[in-house]
Every structure is written in C-alpha cells, then in structure tokens.
Amino acid sequence: xxxxxxxxxxxxAAAFVLVATVLxxxxxxxGGDTVLVLRADRDLAPGAPLGAxxxxxxxxxxxxxxxxxxxxxxGVLAWPVAAGDLVPRAALTVDSAHPVRGVTIPVxxxxxxxxxAAGDLVxxxxxxxxxxxxxxPVAGGEAxxxxxxxQRVPVxxxxxxxxxxxxxxxxxxxxxEADVARAxxxxxxxxxxxxxxxxxxxRS
Numbered sequence: 001x002x003x004x005x006x007x008x009x010x011x012x013a014a015a016f017v018l019v020a021t022v023l024x025x026x027x028x029x030x031g032g033d034t035v036l037v038l039r040a041d042r043d044l045a046p047g048a049p050l051g052a053x054x055x056x057x058x059x060x061x062x063x064x065x066x067x068x069x070x071x072x073x074x075g076v077l078a079w080p081v082a083a084g085d086l087v088p089r090a091a092l093t094v095d096s097a098h099p100v101r102g103v104t105i106p107v108x109x110x111x112x113x114x115x116x117a118a119g120d121l122v123x124x125x126x127x128x129x130x131x132x133x134x135x136x137p138v139a140g141g142e143a144x145x146x147x148x149x150x151q152r153v154p155v156x157x158x159x160x161x162x163x164x165x166x167x168x169x170x171x172x173x174x175x176x177e178a179d180v181a182r183a184x185x186x187x188x189x190x191x192x193x194x195x196x197x198x199x200x201x202x203r204s
Contacts, residue, residue, distance in 0.1 A: 035060050036069035038087040044119045045197055046079050048154040049174065051119020053087060065089055076154065076174075100174040102156060105187040108168045109160075112194040116171065118157050121197040124150040124173070124183070126190035149186045150179060152197050 039056040055069040067087045075092045105124070113120075127146045150173070159170040171194065175183045186192065 033060055034058060035063045037063055037066040038069055040081045040083050040085055040087060040119075042083045042115075042117065042119065044077055044081045044087075045121035045152075045154075046077050047152055048119045048121050049074070049076050049156055050087065050092070051155070052117050053119075056086065058086070067092055099177045101177055101180050102172050103175045103180055103183045103187075104170050104172045105183065105192055106168045107171050107192050107194055111192060112169065112171065113196050116155060116158050116169075116194065116196070118155055120155045121152050122155055122173070122194045123148060123197060124153060124186070125193040125195060126186040127193070128190050146193070147186075147190075149182060150175065155194075 034057040036055040036057055038050065038053045041052040041054050044051065044053075050067070058066070065088060067089050077087075077091050078093045079091055081087055081091060116122075125146045126149045153176075154174045155171060156174050157172040159172075161170075173183065
C-alpha cells in the first residue's frame, strides 16, 4: 500500500512540473513578449560608431532603454560599451558640431592590430617614405620620424582583401572634416601604422 502511495505522489509531482512548464511557455510566448536589441560583439570605444554588434532578444518590458535592432539609428558612442553588453540608447549620440568624412587609407596588415574592426578607435601614425632617394616628411613632422597624424578616430570599415600590389588592407576612418587633406596626404606619401585606443579611455 505504501509503495502505491509513493508512486501516486511521484506521478502527481511529474504532472505538476509538466503543467507548470507548458503554462510558462504559453505566458512567455503570448503577444510577442520579446524584442531584438543590439549587443556589442567586442569592446566599443567612446567616439566610435556602432560597428561590431549583433541582435539579442530581451523581454519587451526591458527594451526601452536599449538600441533596437529595427531602429537603424546612426551616431557615435558617448561612452564605452563592453563586449557582450547591450547598447544603451542614451549612449548613442549624434555629434553634428564636428562633421566627419569617410577616408580610406591603405595599411599593411603588419602595421595594424590583427583584429581591427569597425567600431575601434585608433591613433594614426605616419612614417615618411623615400621617393627618388629623397625622404618626404609628413606635414608637421620631421624627416624620417614617425608623426602622429590623427588621434582617436573611429574605424568605420575594414577591407582585408588586397589593395593594389602590396596586398594591404583598406581601412575606412571617420576623419574630422578639417583633417581630411592631412589624412589623404599621409596615406599617399607615408607608411601608416594604426594603434588601437583602449575602449575604456574616455574621450576628453
């Protein structure tokens, strides 16, 4: 008799768990309870555009504070967002006071971080090259010495397919409008090195 009573209680417990599971699934699935928002796939630095991000599903009740995957918003980040974190809507800002232009610079893969990607913030250094035996200095620098051309500029795209005969990368940067000529000149007359700015370094 005791064995039958134990079996009955076991079956009742199993039935309760099953019913609870089904009810929970129905409640979560009712009326589209989740929405897709953006999550950082890697550390994103302040001043950088939304680059390496993917969609993540979260409860609709929590989604209002984050950038929706369906919004198509543009702008730059006001503070760093760590890899794996959701992108706060308040972190995305449009810096209309400082217009930028997209400038593509050829870079040797050995002169840039191996994991360089859109959303990174970089310093651009230029080392003069020799043309017909004459060293061509970078504007504002000394002959033969590396010169800091641009500071903390966002990477907007990286093409790892061969550029020209050198097989370099084509790295697109969001360059302040006033510095475009300087960036273009450096890309044509110097060897470029890109140095990643840590995502935790706040723009001053």
